[in-house]
Amino acid sequence: MxxxxxxxxxxxxxxxxxxxxxxxxxxxxxxxxxxxxxxxxxxxxxxxxxxxxxxxxxxxxxxxxxxxxxxxxxxxxxxxxxxxxxxxxGLTQPWGILTGVRPVKLLRKLAEESNEEQAVKKFLNDFFVSNEKTALSRETEHNERKILELSRPESFSLYVGIPFCPSRCSYCSFVMASIERAEKLIEPYTKLLCEEIKRTAEIANKLGLRLETVYFGGGTPTTLSAEQLDTVLRTVNKCFDMSTCREFTVEAGRPDTIDSAKLFALKENKVDRISINPQTTNDEVLKTIGRKHTAQQFFDAFELARKCGFDNINTDLIAGLPTDTPESFKNSLDSIVRLNAECITVHTLCMKRASRLTTEGVTLDLQQARDAREMLAYTQNILGQNEYIPYYMYRQSRMVGNLENVGWSKRGFESLYNVYVMDETHTILACGSGGVTKLKRNNPDYLERIFNFKYPYEYIDRFDELIQRKSGIMQFYGQ
Incomplete structure (x- = not known):
């Protein structure tokens, strides 16, 4: 066109x-x-x-x-x-003319410029956002607000990236390495990651920054062995002042990477929130998207985590996956609700340019959009009935049905990190390949980024150069 x-x-x-x-x-x-x-x-x-x-x-x-x-x-x-x-x-878009990542942040900004009622009217009348999505944005903004108020000018969160997975899912475009191809990199990567964590902690401590949350993402952090996980987690606990830390999350995303030894390592190192992510509980859909585990492995991993004492577990589902149907998706969601997971994050499939789905020529069609919208409508209805609240939201380009990703939680179990990173509330110090440090200054609102190298081999080979970039944190804070 x-x-x-x-x-x-x-x-x-x-x-x-x-x-x-x-x-x-x-x-x-x-x-x-x-x-x-x-x-x-x-x-x-x-x-x-x-x-x-x-x-x-x-x-x-x-x-x-x-x-x-x-x-x-x-x-x-x-x-x-x-x-x-x-x-x-002959189509309308649920989000009207909005194409940005952070509709809730936009609604809040508009409300601060006038008032909430005027902001809602602008969503409906100027941006053509549907009544349903406007109401969802408004409710999410209300739930975010008390989390944002916890942050101080000196607050920061720590992100630690583990760029390894058992295999690449067909929809994934994250910079990661399957362990089949990169197993030899894991040990040297882990050693250098601990060194970067130490250096980053030294900077944070010198600046008197206040640690609010820690988040281990990836990739799949639990691809590491129990011993490697323990080493990295202990480094964080030893080097940072954890006395102010409100939340410590580890993405134990793939059920086929979870065992009791790894869960014990997490628990021993004060991790109080984990994610176990099936994406679907339909075995045929799991095969289609390249997940090398079954639905039963997910249920077993979830039960094992409960037995190990984890009482704050998030699970991810994706609406709009290839071969999934509204009925199958509803069955997946119902099964997660029966587990009484504290958080349920429902994503919409995003056709990312670098994903296998896109490179193999899979395209979006009108029926997929209708199905995804039915899936999310069911999500909002069922989770609301079961006392889950929407607490953060973001959108991406090329999403099926032009929809959204929403984090739902039981009240009191909202992920603080998710809200902070999506709102760009305060500084995020990032360690690991693919990590992006985001340095935040308020009044006036200003954000500066420091990028780590994307690929594990590059992170290892150019580590000294990466550490030199960390001096930008001190410069940003005027020291």
Whole structure:
């Protein structure tokens, strides 16, 4: 699809909006042209705003009075384009013209600028967000608020990345290495990771920063052996001031990496929250997406974690997986609810460019979108009935049905880290390959990033250079 742009610089948002209606097509932005060639979308801001859609037999235009600011012109252009594309496709989008990652943060910002009622009206009337998604955003924002209020100017969270997995899932695009290919890297990686944790703790302690949460992600941290896990966890507990830490989470995501020795290592090292993530409890769907475990292994791992004393367990499900059906998804969700998991995070399948699904040519279709929307509607209904509350939310591009990811929890079991990282509340110090340190300053709002190397072999080979980058933390805080 060709997107013609004349006399404005907000093509990025219009491109993202176009992609909602044409998820399987390449969107080409064209600025240098004499006459647009159909099929096309044409956008112009001159003495007025003009948006045209010419595709097949559909050829319609909308115009509006030019506004005073670029922001207003961008909003009106998006509104006109959205209405034309809805008319052309016969579809509406649950999130209207919103394409950003953090709708809850946007709602909060708008409420702070005026009030909550005005913010809600803007979601509904200006952004065309559905009543259902607006209400979900509002409830999530209310539940986030008390968590955000715990953070102080000197607060930070620690992220530790373990970039290894038993295998790569078909939908995954994270930088990770399967243990079949990278087993020899695990030991040297673990040794250097402990060194990076020590150096990072020295900086945090010098600056007098206050540790709020710790989160081990990946990859799958429990790909490490029990001894390796113990070593890394002990390093964190030894080097950081843990007296203020409110939450210590480890993603024990893949059930086939969990055993009693690893759970014991987690428990001994003060980990108080874990994730065990089936994504689905349908064995056929698990095979389709490349998960090398069964649903029964998930149930066994969950039971083992309970026996080992874990009373705060999150489970992840994904709506819209290949070959999954609304009925199968409902069965998966019902089975998780029966386990009485403290947190249930429901993602929507995202067709990431680097994933195997995308590279093998799997595309999105209208029926998938309808199914995913039915799955999430059921999720909201059932979890609400069972006293789960939505406490954080984010969105991604190329999501099936243009939907969202929502963390649900029993009240009092909300993951603080998830809220802090999604809201960009305070500094996140990251260790490990693929980690991104995010340095946060308030008044005025400012975020600075320090990137670690993405790949494990690069992390190992260029470790000294990585450590030098950590000096940027001291510089940011003026020391």
């Amino acid at each position: 060709n997107l013609y742009v004349k006399n404005h610089n907000f093509h990025f948002e219009l491109e993202n909006l176009t992609r909602l209606f044409f998820p399987n097509e390449k969107i080409t932005v064209i600025r240098d042209f004499s006459e647009p060639q159909p099929p096309y979308i044409y956008t112009e801001v001159s003495d007025k705003i003009t948006i045209s859609v010419n595709i097949g037999s559909f050829n319609k235009s909308e115009t509006a009075v030019k506004k005073l600011t670029d922001d207003d012109n961008e909003l009106v252009s998006a509104q006109l384009l959205y209405k034309l594309l809805c008319d052309f496709t």
